[in-house]
Structures are given as structure tokens and as C-alpha cells.
Amino acid sequence: MNISSFVNQITQTITDAANGNTGNLFPPALEESIRNGLEAILSKGSGQSVTGEVLQMNGNEILLSLGENQLLQARLEGGAMPKTGQLMTFQIQNTAGNKISLTPLFENLNQNSNISTALKEAGLPLTDQMIQMVKDMMQEGLPIDRQSLYQMNRAMNLNQGVPTATLAQMQRLGIPLEADMIQQFQNYQNYEHQITGSLSELADAFTESFLQLAGEQGAQEGLSFVQDVLGQFVSEEGIPEGNAAQNPEAVQNQPDGQADGLQKDFTESALYKELKELGASPEQLSNLVSNKGNGQQILKELLQLIDQNLKGEAGTSDFSEKLGRFLDGKEFKQLFKETLNKQLLLEPAEVAQEGRVDQLYEKLNQQMKSLNALLSDPARGDTALAKTVMNLNQNIDFMNAMNQNFSYIQIPLKMYNKETSGELFVYTNKKSLAKKDGNVSALLHLDMEYLGSVDVHVTLSRGQRVETKFYLQDEASLDLIAEHIGLLNDRLNKRGYSMNAEFINRDTQTNVLGEILDQSKNISVLSGTSFDVKA
Numbered sequence: 001m002n003i004s005s006f007v008n009q010i011t012q013t014i015t016d017a018a019n020g021n022t023g024n025l026f027p028p029a030l031e032e033s034i035r036n037g038l039e040a041i042l043s044k045g046s047g048q049s050v051t052g053e054v055l056q057m058n059g060n061e062i063l064l065s066l067g068e069n070q071l072l073q074a075r076l077e078g079g080a081m082p083k084t085g086q087l088m089t090f091q092i093q094n095t096a097g098n099k100i101s102l103t104p105l106f107e108n109l110n111q112n113s114n115i116s117t118a119l120k121e122a123g124l125p126l127t128d129q130m131i132q133m134v135k136d137m138m139q140e141g142l143p144i145d146r147q148s149l150y151q152m153n154r155a156m157n158l159n160q161g162v163p164t165a166t167l168a169q170m171q172r173l174g175i176p177l178e179a180d181m182i183q184q185f186q187n188y189q190n191y192e193h194q195i196t197g198s199l200s201e202l203a204d205a206f207t208e209s210f211l212q213l214a215g216e217q218g219a220q221e222g223l224s225f226v227q228d229v230l231g232q233f234v235s236e237e238g239i240p241e242g243n244a245a246q247n248p249e250a251v252q253n254q255p256d257g258q259a260d261g262l263q264k265d266f267t268e269s270a271l272y273k274e275l276k277e278l279g280a281s282p283e284q285l286s287n288l289v290s291n292k293g294n295g296q297q298i299l300k301e302l303l304q305l306i307d308q309n310l311k312g313e314a315g316t317s318d319f320s321e322k323l324g325r326f327l328d329g330k331e332f333k334q335l336f337k338e339t340l341n342k343q344l345l346l347e348p349a350e351v352a353q354e355g356r357v358d359q360l361y362e363k364l365n366q367q368m369k370s371l372n373a374l375l376s377d378p379a380r381g382d383t384a385l386a387k388t389v390m391n392l393n394q395n396i397d398f399m400n401a402m403n404q405n406f407s408y409i410q411i412p413l414k415m416y417n418k419e420t421s422g423e424l425f426v427y428t429n430k431k432s433l434a435k436k437d438g439n440v441s442a443l444l445h446l447d448m449e450y451l452g453s454v455d456v457h458v459t460l461s462r463g464q465r466v467e468t469k470f471y472l473q474d475e476a477s478l479d480l481i482a483e484h485i486g487l488l489n490d491r492l493n494k495r496g497y498s499m500n501a502e503f504i505n506r507d508t509q510t511n512v513l514g515e516i517l518d519q520s521k522n523i524s525v526l527s528g529t530s531f532d533v534k535a
Contacts, residue, residue: 030071037064037072041100044092050102051089051131053116054082062102067127074100087116087126118144124153129164136168162186175401184398195364196412198392199344202385203336207327209383217379219320220310226323227306228374229385232367233339234299270331271298278305278322295339343367345414357411361396368392451477455506466492466499471506478503 041050052064052072062082064072082088082104090102115134116126123146124130133152137144142152155167155177162182166189175181187193206229214222267289275298276285284301291297309319326332344364350356368389375386399410455471472478482503492499 033069033071034073037066037070038100040066040070041072041074041092042095046092046095049089049091051087051126051128053126054084054086054088056084057082065126068125072100074102077101077103085116087131114138114144118149122146122149124149129156133164136164137171139165140168140172142168142171173402175398180394181398181401184394187395188398193395193410194412195392195395195410196345198388198395199340199412200337201388202340203333205384205388206336207324207333209380209385210327211324212383213379214320214324219317221379222320223306223310223316223323225380226327227303227310229371230299230303232370232374233343234296234303270329271335274326274329274331275301275305278302278326279308279319280305295335295342298335299339341414345412347414351411351413360412364392365396368396451480453506460497464497466497468499468501470501470503472503473506475505478505 044050050064050066050072052066054062055065055071056063057076060076062074062076064074066072076082076090077093088104090104092100093103094101115131115138118134119126119130130153133156134144134149137148137152142148152164152167152171155171156162156164159167159177159179159182166182166185167177170177170181170185175185184193210222210226213225272285272288275288280288280301284304288294288297288301305319306323309316344360344367346356346360371385371389372393375381375383375389380386452473454477457469457471459467461467470478470481472481482501485501489499489501
């Protein structure tokens with residue numbers, strides 16, 4: 001039975017009751033729909049909201065369709081007179097004694113009418129999920145024609161559990177609504193997207209994966225895995241020539257002051273002793289001493305040891321156990337991280353070099369694709385390293401997708417020889433590089449270890465006037481920035497700019513991606529960085 005038939009029968013029943021004829025009861029199907037609607041409301045309770053299509057108004061009595069096979073009779077408070085066919089959202093005021101009273105949420109009246117019309121024309125049901133889908137699409141300025149609604153509904157069905165707001169935002173940005181891209185988008189929203197963070201995880205994931213493979217697949221497979229992976233990060237470049245004594249024991253036993261300080265420190269280090277225990281020859285140890293414990297040289301000698309054990313059957317299991325302890329030690333992990341940082345992070349000064357960022361990403365992309373190929377074997381594909389590399393690859397692919405509409409990139413930075421590093425985000429709307437008035441705006445976000453969350457809004461007007469607003473989380477941080485703002489002002493003056501700065505206390509931390517998305521229609525250039533260094 002359709003809705004119009006229900007309405008006719010309800011009207012007839014009410015009319016009969018007014019005329020004293022109580023014999024014409026609601027048919028079973030209609031009674032079921034009214035019972036379902038009542039149960040839906042009672043399950044929500046007072047104070048919550050409900051959305052439905054207005055089927056009939058009789059004074060302050062209203063009949064609503066809440067969805068498939070759900071009707072609601074209620075008393076409408078607040079003096080509103082909605083029109084038949086209008087989709088409205090109400091707040092539930094009272095459910096005592098099954099006497100439902102509702103108050104309309106006036107701010108949604110016009111929007112809900114558009115939503116109802118769009119869903120009707122598309123032939124989609126007026127459910128809460130569909131209503132929210134259209135609202136989210138309208139919020140992002142997306143079309144709500146029949147085809148667009150079908151496409152978004154299909155995306156929702158393929159990505160169960162993903163908020164429609166996320167899908168709508170990605171649709172507006174031109175990012176494919178695919179599982180990998182959705183995961184990366186959500187990582188960006190939750191601050192779980194930093195390339196530097198994933199690079200830092202590689203060393204731990206590498207050791208964990210070796211121990212897993214050696215335990216499950218045997219020592220030979222474990223050693224082959226280490227050989228393949230470390231081989232990706234070993235090159236002859238950057239290994240200095242050495243002329244130290246050929247006998248490292250002699251170097252170690254020289255009186256204080258006669259040996260090079262760095263060489264002496266290395267011979268006393270845990271790495272030197274662990275490599276010796278692994279079976280490094282005097283010649284190999286001498287090479288390490290002469291190169292002052294150079295990370296590349298250590299990896300090179302380690303690979304030679306692994307190759308020697310793979311070629312011979314004897315001692316492989318014992319060597320594998322020793323290697324596991326070596327790789328799991330903090331000294332090797334620190335060395336491996338530093339090796340990765342040298343290859344895959346930039347010094348701050350390098351960022352200004354033309355083409356340097358492009359070169360970094362070309363190298364990073366090739367490195368990760370190559371590692372991904374090495375880990376394509378089913379046994380290796382189920383390791384922590386494979387998952388970390390996959391996440392890095394997806395992160396790079398996501399940035400490429402973002403760049404279809406916006407110039408967006410992360411620049412992983414190595415700061416002051418520390419293990420911690422920073423990231424720089426650049427966001428530019430290609431469709432409008434500058435506003436019509438000639439102004440260019442920017443947003444700079446920093447997460448500082450001591451200053452906390454810092455936001456800097458910058459507007460460049462008439463090509464030389466710089467207006468800045470600094471948002472920090474406490475007065476002490478604001479005072480520190482204000483005290484040193486003259487340094488920035490002097491540097492800008494030397495470049496022909498004049499600056500005016502404001503300092504504002506902001507209590508809550510900013511979600512950078514959220515702010516970028518919210519302001520992308522108005523802000524032409526946005527930048528954000530995250531540095532984990534002292535102020």
C-alpha cells in the first residue's frame with residue numbers, strides 16, 4: 001500500500017470518528033506502520049531529533065513519514081505550519097504516555113525541502129542516511145542531480161563505515177573514492193600521515209620482519225631478506241678513503257692521544273664489538289676503523305658477512321641468531337635510521353635549492369617502489385616492513401592525487417642532526433593563485449615541542465605589504481614570539497617587504513587539514529609545517 005493510500009485512509013478514519021462512526025478501524029498494514037513509527041521515536045527519547053516528510057497537517061496535529069513502513073502521528077509545538085511534502089527535522093519534546101510532541105528545527109527548513117526534492121527525483125528513499133548524504137554533498141558544494149546522488153550512494157555502499165562527509169570532501173577535491181585513498185585522507189585528518197614518521201618506523205619494522213621470517217621460513221630466508229633490503233640503501237657514495245693502521249687491535253691498544261679520537265671511540269663502541277662477534281675479519285674491522293664507523297661502510301661489511309654465511313651451510317643458524325640480536329640492538333637501529341635520514345630527508349638549507357625537492361621525491365618514490373617489489377612474495381608481504389612501505393607508497397600516491405587540483409607536498413626535513421625531524425606542507429589552489437583584489441593568503445601551521453601548536457596567517461597585499469596573525473596556545477609563547485618579531489621584520493625589510501604582526505591567544509589546537517578544507521574556497525595559498533625541535 002502506498003503513502004497516498006495511507007493518508008486517505010487516515011483522513012477517512014479521523015472523519016468517521018468525528019461523525020461518531022467508530023467501526024472503521026485502521027487496516028492492519030496501516031496499524032503496523034504507525035506502530036513502527038512510534039517504536040522508532042520511543043527508541044530515541046526526548047531531546048533527540050527525527051527527520052520525516054510531512055504527509056498531513058490538521059491543526060497542530062501532524063502526520064510524518066519517517067521512512068519505509070514508518071508513520072508518526074504527533075502534536076507539533078511552536079506554531080509552525082509546514083507544507084505537505086516538505087522534509088523537516090524536528091526535536092522530540094515529549095514521549096510520555098505515547099503522546100508525541102515535536103518542535104521543528106527552523107534552520108533546516110529550506111535545506112530539507114531541497115533534500116526531499118532531490119531524493120524524490122532520484123528515486124532514493126527518504127532515510128536518515130540518504131538525507132545526511134545529500135546534506136554533506138550540499139555542504140561541499142557538490143551537485144545533487146540524479147547521477148551525482150547515485151554515484152555517491154554507490155561509494156557509500158562500497159565503503160561501509162566511512163562518513164559521507166569524508167567522501168564528499170574527497171569528491172570535491174577530485175581525489176578518487178578508493179579504499180587506499182580514503183585511508184590516507186583519514187590519516188591526514190588524524191595527524192597520522194607524516195612521511196618522516198613512516199621513515200622512522202622502517203628500522204623497527206625491518207628488524208621485526210627479519211625475526212618473523214627467520215622464525216617462520218628459516219635462517220636462509222631471513223638472511224636473504226636482510227641482504228635484499230639493506231642492499232637498497234648501500235652505495236659507494238659517501239664512504240671516505242681511510243689510511244688507518246691495518247690492525248684494528250693495534251689501533252685499539254694505542255696509548256691515549258695517539259689514535260684518532262673518532263677511530264678510538266668506534267673501536268670501543270658496541271657496534272664494533274657486535275660486528276666482531278658476528279665474525280667480521282680483521283680486514284673488515286680495519287675498514288670500519290679507517291672509515292670512522294661510517295654507516296654506509298658498516299652496512300657494506302654487514303652485507304659481506306651475510307653473503308659469506310649464505311654461501312656456506314655451516315653456522316648459518318647460529319649466525320642468524322647473532323644477527324637478530326645485532327639488528328634488534330639500539331645501536332644498529334640508530335645507525336640505520338641515520339642512514340635513512342641522510343638518504344631520504346633534506347637539510348633545511350637544501351629546500352631552497354631549485355629542483356632539490358623534486359629530486360628527493362623521485363628518489364623516495366623509486367626506493368619505495370623497489371622495496372615494494374622485493375616484498376611482493378607472499379611470506380614477505382605479511383611483514384611489518386611490507387605494511388610500512390605500502391603506507392609510504394599510498395601516501396605518495398595520495399599527494400599525487402591531491403596535486404591534480406592543488407599544489408600540495410610534504411617536505412621531510414632533518415633538523416640539527418637530531419633523530420627528530422619536521423615536515424613542511426604546501427597547499428596552493430591552482431584555480432585561483434591570487435584573489436581578485438591581488439591579495440595572496442597563506443596558513444602556516446607548526447607543532448613545536450616547547451611552543452605547542454602555532455598558527456600563522458599571512459596575507460601579502462599589493463606585492464609588498466605582509467599582514468601576519470600569530471595564534472599560540474599560551475601567553476608565554478606569545479610573549480616569546482613578540483619579543484623576537486623584530487628579527488623577522490628586519491629580514492623582510494631587506495627583501496623590500498613591510499610587515500604588520502598581531503598576536504592572538506588560541507586555546508584549542510587547529511586541525512590543519514580541516515582548516516585547509518574549510519577555507520580552500522577563500523584561501524589561495526596555504527602552508528603548514530610540523531617541527532619537533534626546541535624553539
